[in-house]
Amino acid sequence: MQKTVIIIAGPTASGKTALSVRIAQLFKTAVISADSRQCYQEISIGTAKPSPEELATVPHYFINSHSIKEDVNAGIYEKLALQYTQQIFEKNDVAVMCGGTGLYIRAFAEGIDDMPVIAxxxxxxxxxxxxxxxxxxxxxxxxxxxxxxxxxxxxxxxxxxxxxxxxxxxxxxxxxxxRSATRSPRNFRIIKMGITLPKELLHQNIHHRVDLMMQAGLVEEVRSVLPYREHNALRTVGYQEIFSYLDGYISLDEAVEDIKTHTRQYAKRQLTWFKKDPAFEWFDAREGKEMITCLQQKL
CATH class of the missing domain: 1.10.20.140 (Histone, subunit A)
Structure with a gap:
């Protein structure tokens, strides 16, 4: 079999993690995260990392791999993800990549230009x-x-x-x-699978997830990383709103509503990004069997 990376992408709260674990189990392989924030050890609640059970079920790469004190970008991710892929290919013909950070996925699949060093x-x-x-x-x-x-x-x-x-x-x-737009050739096959849900259901999932994050202690997590609030990883949904609450600009209820609104908007932007790539084949997240059947036919 030709060495293959299965990429599972889609909007936040669509069920990518659970599906990627199922597929990795099926092919007895590992998952490479393509999420720009789940690599940071200090932030877990607001980044919706895979659960301890999911992490124990199959090996995961790029989860808790870095400290918030470090800067990670798409260029660094490209190099790391290619290394992870080669490690997996030493034992397996298939690797699974899962995430919603479109730029990271594009960097991995196509390469990314070297950007100038910024003072x-x-x-x-x-x-x-x-x-x-x-x-x-x-x-x-x-x-x-x-x-x-x-x-x-x-x-x-x-x-x-x-x-x-x-x-x-x-x-x-x-x-x-x-941005030279020159693609870097890869010596392995890439299969791109997109998953999503009807809008109403996706929004329900988002709202429920935010409520669970609050119960799990999101405010305390944000408070613990206050010294790093200028870090790019914290300039995102779930952290900015709680910073505003801790600064006294808005109430906690307003912060929660803002997180829900901004997460819905983010999910829409993710879908727009991935839909621009014609290589993605799209599935309803509830139809996991359909996707798995399709994959088995391709491999």
Missing amino acids: PGIRTHLNEQFAQHGLVWLQQQLQERDPAFFATAETQNPQRLIRALEVLDATGQSITTF
């Missing part, structure tokens, strides 16, 4: 400006200074906007200049 002061300054002036300021800056990139950017994602601005500040050039 730490530039990012610090932009983070301070963002904290002071908010998302609208970032959007206006990028629209004025790099309208071509802004037209295709994730304009609701402050991380992406800050990244584009820091490249502009450091090099005087658009981030698009450093």
Whole structure:
């Protein structure tokens, strides 16, 4: 059999983790996480890591592999995930990749361009400006200074906007200049499977998951990483809203509602990203058997 990586992607709370564990069990293999936050040891509740039972069922890579003190990006992920893949291929013909971070999956499947090194002061300054002036300021800056990139950017994602601005500040050039769009050939086959749920059901899952996170101690987890609040991994849904609560800007109930709203919006952005890739074959998350049958026919 040709060496193969099965990629299972889709929006948050659609059931990717459980399905990837089932498939890894079936092929007696391991799962590589493609989630940009689950690699950090210090944040578990807000990142919806696989449960201890799931982690014990099949081997997992890129879960609890780094400290929040470290910076991990798509370029680093590409190198690590390729190493993990080769390790798995030493014993097995199939590896499973599971996650919702589209940029990481693309980096693994196609390669990613080397980005310029950014002086730490530039990012610090932009983070301070963002904290002071908010998302609208970032959007206006990028629209004025790099309208071509802004037209295709994730304009609701402050991380992406800050990244584009820091490249502009450091090099005087658009981030698009450093994207050659040349694909790196892989010496293994990639099968891309997308899963989702009807919108109402997905939203129910999201709301239920947020309620469970709160019961599990999300506020305490966020409080424990306050010293690292400028880290990119914490500039995301579930952490920013609790920071606002701890800062006294909103009530806890408002923070919970904001997390639910922002998670729904994030799930929509994830779907938009993955749907742009025609290589994905889509399944209803409740029809796991259908996906498994399809995989067995392909392998």
